[in-house]
Amino acid sequence: MRVGKGDRALGKHRLTRSELADPALEPEGDPREGDSSPDSAANRYPAYGFSRRRFLAYAVAAPVLTVVVTAVDDIVGPRSRPAAASPGVSGVFDLSDALTLAALPTAYLLKIVVTADDRVIVHVPRAEVGQGITTAMAVIAAEELDARLESVDAVLDDARPELLWNQLTGGSNSVHSLYTPMRTVAAATRARLVTAAAQRFGVAATTLTTRDSTVVARDGRTATYGSLSAAAARVTVPAVPGTPKDPSQFTRIGQPTTRLDARDIVTGKAMYALDLPNLAVPTVVARAPTIGGTVLAVDDSAARGMPGVLGIARISSGVAVAATTFDQAQAARDALRITWNPGPNANLSDAQIRAKLKAAAPPFVVPPLGSLSVSREFDFSFAPHAPLEVLTCVADVRRDSAEIWYGAKSPIVAAQQIAAVVGLPSDKVTLHVVRAGGSFGHRLFFDPAIEAAQVSKALGRPVKLMWTRNDDMRHGRMRPASHHKVRATYLLGKVLTYEHRHATLPVDFSHGLGEALSAAGFDVLSPGVTQTVFALTQNVPYNFGVATQTLTDVPLAFPTGSWRSIYSGQTATVNEVMVDEIARALNTDPVAFRGRSLSSARTRAVLDQVTTAGRWGRTMPPGTAQGVAIHEEYKSVVAYLVEIDCRDRTAPRVTKGVCAVDVGRAVNPRGLEAQMQGVLTDGLSMTLHAGLHIDNGAVREGSYSDYRFARMADSPVDISVIVMPPTGDPGGAGELGFPAAAAAVANAYARATGTTPFSFPILG
Amino acid sequence: MPTFTFMLNGATASVTTAPDEPLLWVLRDVLGVTGPKYGCGVGVCKACTSHLDGAAFNPCITPVSECAGRAVTTIEGLANGATLHPVQQAWIDEDVAQCGFCQPGQIMAAAALLAANPNPTDAEIDAIDNVCRCGTYFRIRRAIHRAAG
Numbered sequence: 001m002r003v004g005k006g007d008r009a010l011g012k013h014r015l016t017r018s019e020l021a022d023p024a025l026e027p028e029g030d031p032r033e034g035d036s037s038p039d040s041a042a043n044r045y046p047a048y049g050f051s052r053r054r055f056l057a058y059a060v061a062a063p064v065l066t067v068v069v070t071a072v073d074d075i076v077g078p079r080s081r082p083a084a085a086s087p088g089v090s091g092v093f094d095l096s097d098a099l100t101l102a103a104l105p106t107a108y109l110l111k112i113v114v115t116a117d118d119r120v121i122v123h124v125p126r127a128e129v130g131q132g133i134t135t136a137m138a139v140i141a142a143e144e145l146d147a148r149l150e151s152v153d154a155v156l157d158d159a160r161p162e163l164l165w166n167q168l169t170g171g172s173n174s175v176h177s178l179y180t181p182m183r184t185v186a187a188a189t190r191a192r193l194v195t196a197a198a199q200r201f202g203v204a205a206t207t208l209t210t211r212d213s214t215v216v217a218r219d220g221r222t223a224t225y226g227s228l229s230a231a232a233a234r235v236t237v238p239a240v241p242g243t244p245k246d247p248s249q250f251t252r253i254g255q256p257t258t259r260l261d262a263r264d265i266v267t268g269k270a271m272y273a274l275d276l277p278n279l280a281v282p283t284v285v286a287r288a289p290t291i292g293g294t295v296l297a298v299d300d301s302a303a304r305g306m307p308g309v310l311g312i313a314r315i316s317s318g319v320a321v322a323a324t325t326f327d328q329a330q331a332a333r334d335a336l337r338i339t340w341n342p343g344p345n346a347n348l349s350d351a352q353i354r355a356k357l358k359a360a361a362p363p364f365v366v367p368p369l370g371s372l373s374v375s376r377e378f379d380f381s382f383a384p385h386a387p388l389e390v391l392t393c394v395a396d397v398r399r400d401s402a403e404i405w406y407g408a409k410s411p412i413v414a415a416q417q418i419a420a421v422v423g424l425p426s427d428k429v430t431l432h433v434v435r436a437g438g439s440f441g442h443r444l445f446f447d448p449a450i451e452a453a454q455v456s457k458a459l460g461r462p463v464k465l466m467w468t469r470n471d472d473m474r475h476g477r478m479r480p481a482s483h484h485k486v487r488a489t490y491l492l493g494k495v496l497t498y499e500h501r502h503a504t505l506p507v508d509f510s511h512g513l514g515e516a517l518s519a520a521g522f523d524v525l526s527p528g529v530t531q532t533v534f535a536l537t538q539n540v541p542y543n544f545g546v547a548t549q550t551l552t553d554v555p556l557a558f559p560t561g562s563w564r565s566i567y568s569g570q571t572a573t574v575n576e577v578m579v580d581e582i583a584r585a586l587n588t589d590p591v592a593f594r595g596r597s598l599s600s601a602r603t604r605a606v607l608d609q610v611t612t613a614g615r616w617g618r619t620m621p622p623g624t625a626q627g628v629a630i631h632e633e634y635k636s637v638v639a640y641l642v643e644i645d646c647r648d649r650t651a652p653r654v655t656k657g658v659c660a661v662d663v664g665r666a667v668n669p670r671g672l673e674a675q676m677q678g679v680l681t682d683g684l685s686m687t688l689h690a691g692l693h694i695d696n697g698a699v700r701e702g703s704y705s706d707y708r709f710a711r712m713a714d715s716p717v718d719i720s721v722i723v724m725p726p727t728g729d730p731g732g733a734g735e736l737g738f739p740a741a742a743a744a745v746a747n748a749y750a751r752a753t754g755t756t757p758f759s760f761p762i763l764g
Numbered sequence: 765m766p767t768f769t770f771m772l773n774g775a776t777a778s779v780t781t782a783p784d785e786p787l788l789w790v791l792r793d794v795l796g797v798t799g800p801k802y803g804c805g806v807g808v809c810k811a812c813t814s815h816l817d818g819a820a821f822n823p824c825i826t827p828v829s830e831c832a833g834r835a836v837t838t839i840e841g842l843a844n845g846a847t848l849h850p851v852q853q854a855w856i857d858e859d860v861a862q863c864g865f866c867q868p869g870q871i872m873a874a875a876a877l878l879a880a881n882p883n884p885t886d887a888e889i890d891a892i893d894n895v896c897r898c899g900t901y902f903r904i905r906r907a908i909h910r911a912a913g
Contacts, residue, residue, distance in 0.1 A: 681899025
């Protein structure tokens with residue numbers, strides 16, 4: 001699958017002639033090139049020229065072998081405005097494609113360094129918030145390098161403005177977008193190591209093999225990668241092609257792999273932002289009682305005299321207090337006497353918000369035509385991301401530069417905005433991306449980093465700023481509440497039309513996603529970025545005749561953000577509950593109905609897996625039942641079957657989960673299983689008992705005591721995950737399972753109780 | 765301010781601080797022991813779970829004065845040198861962690877449970893109330909059964 005040798009659109013990378021002759025520059029590129037499988041983006045959306053996307057690897061001058069990979073899109077054509085932003089095409093060209101496309105014409109994506117002491121350092125422009133991206137990247141690199149996995153270190157890049165939009169961790173896109181470039185750069189690295197060994201041994205490079213970070217000659221001589229690195233750095237023309245393996249040769253990719261950082265985590269060595277050794281001082285912020293409230297007046301005379309207090313600073317979001325310990329900082333914060341202006345929603349509570357959302361959802365346009373119909377309405381409450389590590393940031397702002405440590409999923413935009421806030425040129429702000437304790441979408445935003453920079457500047461010292469759990473619950477970003485009107489019309493057992501009206505607050509995409517979509521050629525200005533994202537992500541994966549889904553934004557001033565699976569967490573969850581409702585109206589088994597209505601064989605296959613493995617339809621006691629649901633997104637499909645025990649209506653418990661997942665190719669099935677298990681916990685929490693309440697513009701819940709995210713006692717004892725065999729390249733996984741897991745629980749609840757839930761969480 | 769002395773992971777630690785300073789912040793901000801995590805500050809999420817004289821407790825709601833003369837063990841002190849505690853090893857073998865933030869507390873809770881009850885039932889494991897926002901409960905349960913061996 002080589003591209004034509006005449007392609008030399010490499011000028012911006014300033015390659016030398018010798019490098020141009022590098023076989024690594026005859027890139028194998030994207031193995032999907034020429035892919036004739038029905039699902040390939042090239043086939044499904046040929047106008048986008050995906051077949052011409054290629055990745056080029058080349059060495060950079062360094063004492064040890066350092067190879068980078070960059071993307072070339074010499075004729076990719078979507079700079080003209082693609083029509084894909086129109087509704088209803090997400091099955092064709094979706095958010096994964098858009099983010100991958102946005103990432104193309106940038107500086108090098110990935111870098112591999114082989115050190116003299118035999119380590120392979122893989123630099124990854126992404127965040128690690130628990131999804132195992134770093135382990136997956138190390139697995140891919142080890143595969144193509146034939147390196148020992150234990151010798152591979154995956155490190156997170158600092159903010160790299162030259163990457164433009166390709167340093168955004170979101171949309172379950174990381175493995176999907178980095179799989180091919182990582183293979184390309186690792187294979188090119190191996191080619192140079194083999195060439196250096198051939199020169200040392202005085203044999204033809206083609207006679208050499210590699211294994212366990214070692215080059216092996218036919219006569220038994222060996223050389224470790226570390227011992228070859230300096231010589232390999234001087235190789236100008238590799239003597240063997242840097243060709244990624246045929247997947248049939250994989251020995252690492254596809255094997256269950258334990259996380260590389262497992263030992264660090266279980267010994268307490270894994271460091272998050274607040275654990276970093278430095279001189280930064282503990283800092284908290286006094287915040288308004290209501291969302292968006294502002295400081296009218298502050299009397300800090302009592303607080304200033306409190307033990308350990310090091311400084312007090314008024315910032316945009318409240319009043320910050322720095323002290324020797326966090327306990328002292330919180331005590332002094334509580335001693336501040338602040339008069340607050342109420343926030344913009346001081347007259348709004350849940351009932352009014354729900355009424356506004358309900359009123360905003362537009363009426364249906366298709367008349368029933370004498371056909372029968374099923375019409376339902378659904379509500380979702382607000383939901384916090386509530387990562388276990390609260391939002392934290394270390395900031396050291398000096399007169400002429402700043403250094404920031406934050407678990408950023410959009411570090412470039414974060415660094416730019418910090419620079420603007422503290423009045424520095426953006427190239428004077430260094431942002432280190434640190435490991436973070438969960439995100440679920442929250443760390444796309446960087447409010448605490450802005451605050452920490454403001455406080456550091458005001459106090460003239462480095463600070464480590466922490467949002468308390470109350471801050472996180474009551475002032476953090478939320479998945480917005482939503483209202484859904486859905487109607488299906490049917491005749492003779494067949495769905496003729498399907499309409500879904502999704503009304504919600506505008507999801508804030510100001511973390512750079514909108515700019516990324518613009519860079520990919522999408523007109524996000526006229527429909528608005530929320531409409532563009534909705535169109536790119538929402539798809540009805542059934543043959544339901546004319547299916548339309550619309551998004552209505554209701555502009556209320558709450559801090560919103562995308563929450564695991566963005567709109568799908570509500571839209572697709574509703575659709576899967578509706579599928580059961582339609583099946584009920586048709587007096588049909590919901591699995592049989594899905595089987596004959598699903599539009600793709602992949603989705604039917606995962607449904608078959610869970611219903612067989614989970615013994616769909618088995619006899620169960622009254623008050624208990626099974627439920628199923630599917631989801632298709634990120635080039636992947638998933639199905640869940642769950643069993644629920646609702647004999648105590650006040651404490652329903654999911655007792656069993658069976659999941660089948662097809663991500664195209666699982667780089668690390670063990671990590672994939674973990675995502676599918678964890679997202680079931682997420683799904684049952686959000687469906688059954690985890691949500692927020694708004695009282696007069698303030699969030700009622702303050703911690704995990706009243707925000708009822710699942711505990712061990714809520715978690716099924718029995719979960720099995722079936723990973724489908726590889727069919728192509730990897731799709732996304734991190735958010736994939738959520739809608740199906742949430743809906744399967746809702747469907748099981750409906751079957752166990754005889755009452756379909758229309759308001760989530762069910763237990764209020 | 766008074767000085768409090770206690771055993772911390774097998775060594776003597778002395779701090780001069782207010783008696784009501786929660787041990788969590790003494791550990792993290794004064795002694796630089798960062799394994800116990802802050803997740804709520806009110807004893808609900810239990811991310812800071814450690815051992816006081818061998819029993820699970822939450823340093824975020826325990827004043828330092830209550831620890832004087834007693835033995836505090838954090839995640840850093842659970843292993844025997846380079847030899848991991850069986851619960852830590854089980855956590856690796858089951859590949860429990862996702863983001864990892866709650867896991868020091870989960871491991872300390874599990875180790876305390878197994879010390880008191882070497883072969884807990886699923887219902888007894890359900891009593892562990894530590895929050896894992898990544899939802900790793902299924903693997904935690906398996907790791908506890910594995911460590912119970």
